Amino acid sequence: MNEITEQVTEFLTLALRRPVAPDDDYFALGLADSLFALELVTFVEERYAVTVEVEDLDLDSFRTAARIARFVRAKQGHPAGLGAGDDASA
Amino acid sequence: MTRPPEAVPEPVRAARDLAARWLLPAAAWDRSEGLPRDVAGDLARAGLLAPDVPAEYGGAGTGQQELGEVCATLGGVCGAVRGLVTVQGMVAAGLRRWGTAGQRRTWLPRLASGELVAAFAATEQDAGSALAHVATSVEEDGDELVVSGRKRWVTCGQFADLVLVLGRAPGGLAAVLVETGRPGVSREAVTGQLGMRAARIAHLEFDAVRVPRDHLVAPVGLGLSHVAATVLDHGRHTVAWGCVGMAEAALHDAVTHAGTRFQGGTPLSAHQSVRAVLARSAVAATGARELCRRAARARTHEPGRALHETVLAKYAAADAAAAVTRDAVQILGSAGCAPDSRAGRLFRDAKVMEIIEGAQHVAETHIADRLFRDHGVPAPRPDGATA
Ligand SMILES: Cc1cc2nc3c(=O)[nH]c(=O)nc-3n(C[C@H](O)[C@H](O)[C@H](O)COP(=O)(O)OP(=O)(O)OC[C@H]3O[C@@H](n4cnc5c(N)ncnc54)[C@H](O)[C@@H]3O)c2cc1C
Numbered sequence: 408m409n410e411i412t413e414q415v416t417e418f419l420t421l422a423l424r425r426p427v428a429p430d431d432d433y434f435a436l437g438l439a440d441s442l443f444a445l446e447l448v449t450f451v452e453e454r455y456a457v458t459v460e461v462e463d464l465d466l467d468s469f470r471t472a473a474r475i476a477r478f479v480r481a482k483q484g485h486p487a488g489l490g491a492g493d494d495a496s497a
Numbered sequence: 498m499t500r501p502p503e504a505v506p507e508p509v510r511a512a513r514d515l516a517a518r519w520l521l522p523a524a525a526w527d528r529s530e531g532l533p534r535d536v537a538g539d540l541a542r543a544g545l546l547a548p549d550v551p552a553e554y555g556g557a558g559t560g561q562q563e564l565g566e567v568c569a570t571l572g573g574v575c576g577a578v579r580g581l582v583t584v585q586g587m588v589a590a591g592l593r594r595w596g597t598a599g600q601r602r603t604w605l606p607r608l609a610s611g612e613l614v615a616a617f618a619a620t621e622q623d624a625g626s627a628l629a630h631v632a633t634s635v636e637e638d639g640d641e642l643v644v645s646g647r648k649r650w651v652t653c654g655q656f657a658d659l660v661l662v663l664g665r666a667p668g669g670l671a672a673v674l675v676e677t678g679r680p681g682v683s684r685e686a687v688t689g690q691l692g693m694r695a696a697r698i699a700h701l702e703f704d705a706v707r708v709p710r711d712h713l714v715a716p717v718g719l720g721l722s723h724v725a726a727t728v729l730d731h732g733r734h735t736v737a738w739g740c741v742g743m744a745e746a747a748l749h750d751a752v753t754h755a756g757t758r759f760q761g762g763t764p765l766s767a768h769q770s771v772r773a774v775l776a777r778s779a780v781a782a783t784g785a786r787e788l789c790r791r792a793a794r795a796r797t798h799e800p801g802r803a804l805h806e807t808v809l810a811k812y813a814a815a816d817a818a819a820a821v822t823r824d825a826v827q828i829l830g831s832a833g834c835a836p837d838s839r840a841g842r843l844f845r846d847a848k849v850m851e852i853i854e855g856a857q858h859v860a861e862t863h864i865a866d867r868l869f870r871d872h873g874v875p876a877p878r879p880d881g882a883t884a
Contacts, residue, residue: 424870424874424876425878440866441628441721444723445722445723445804449804461597464719464723465716465718
């Protein structure tokens with residue numbers, strides 16, 4: 408598991424109060440309450456110093472820890488999409 | 498209550514001016530047809546309609562704490578005015594967070610300037626607390642979306658120009674902007690309700706209303722989890738501060754009355770039981786204010802905690818508003834029951850605050866969930882054991 412996936416999995420496990428595997432779809436499993444989707448966006452933005460724009464949102468990119476990690480890496484790979492904190496995940 | 502003297506920020510000063518002007522009309526609005534539409538223009542000219550919209554979109558770029566103080570100031574005078582500021586801010590917040598660059602450019606300046614008054618239509622007959630069950634349909638037809646359904650209890654629905662509607666598309670829940678001037682939109686005014694009587698509430702019907710596809714806010718599937726969630730979070734914050742203003746205003750009226758009303762040669766303020774009630778009210782109002790400040794701080798500096806702190810603040814503030822206004826009416830006696838009593842009006846409005854923007858019982862569920870999480874308690878498994 409790469410580092411970002413590991414960190415996101417840890418956050419999810421704490422937030423959802425149960426072990427979450429990198430490929431678990433916690434929305435489909437019904438584990439998320441009505442505030443959770445937004446909280447997750449905020450976590451990703453704060454932790455990785457990226458801005459999640461509406462264009463980044465589709466049903467799938469935030470469904471599993473592994474996909475979130477892929478999303479973060481893609482965001483960080485495109486300097487245009489980055490704020491000041493390029494190295495926040497280091 | 499005295500607070501340390503501070504320089505009064507411009508938006509708060511502007512809100513005080515308008516609040517002073519609207520103190521008397523507020524009682525009349527409550528008794529008759531409700532807020533005049535002009536109030537939106539007055540607020541916009543003072544920079545108080547969706548004041549937190551950033552300057553690049555024509556807003557005042559007001560910070561969270563000041564936005565809160567504005568809502569407390571207006572809320573102490575008229576819940577409906579605060580309600581108007583709340584719903585305008587809610588729709589603007591949803592667009593700001595999840596609108597495309599084009600949608601932000603198109604709509605935000607018009608909301609900040611008051612050219613458009615916005616409303617948020619989520620509630621339906623069978624979907625109140627459980628908004629995932631909305632039945633209003635959103636269907637694609639070429640370049641257009643077709644919206645059909647009935648929405649209930651839309652604050653400012655009687656005069657809103659633009660409504661953010663939560664509906665159901667084939668791919669999931671969707672948030673769609675609908676101008677009320679479009680064919681197929683009809684409104685039924687709600688009158689005589691318990692509280693928020695001046696808030697120009699309406700039930701809205703959408704009968705195959707066609708809007709361009711670019712009126713969809715965020716992709717289908719994210720209408721509730723992202724758009725409505727952002728909108729409601731913003732609403733909880735401004736409602737919470739409004740409740741602080743209600744509690745403080747009711748307490749002011751109760752203290753003033755207790756100090757000046759004599760019965761049998763004794764001022765009410767001499768009774769131990771009256772003093773105890775006032776003391777409890779002061780503690781409740783002060784506590785609510787501090788939790789709201791804490792929420793405003795989290796919203797500014799600690800986004801990861803902002804949603805939760807806002808739920809907590811709104812819960813405490815609605816509770817304080819309901820309790821303090823109830824006790825204020827008690828101390829005011831018949832004066833609190835009179836048709837033009839501010840405390841009486843705030844008492845009716847405060848009950849509503851315990852129901853909207855997440856009913857108290859629903860907030861308790863969130864707060865308790867967070868508690869278990871912060872204490873590392875695993876979630877129970879369906880079989881009753883812990884994970
Ligand atoms: C004055 C006013 C203005 C409003 N403005 C708007 C508006 O602008 N836009 C809009 O969309 N809606 C608006 N509403 C509607 C409002 O949001 C709903 O009334 C609210 O969400 C509660 O839904 P409900 O009335 O269907 O009650 P229900 O969902 O039926 O709930 C009734 C009660 O049951 C309990 N309850 C419900 N669910 C749970 C749960 N999960 N756990 C524990 N207890 C629960 C609570 O005590 C709750 O108060 C407004 C309502 C009022 C009265």
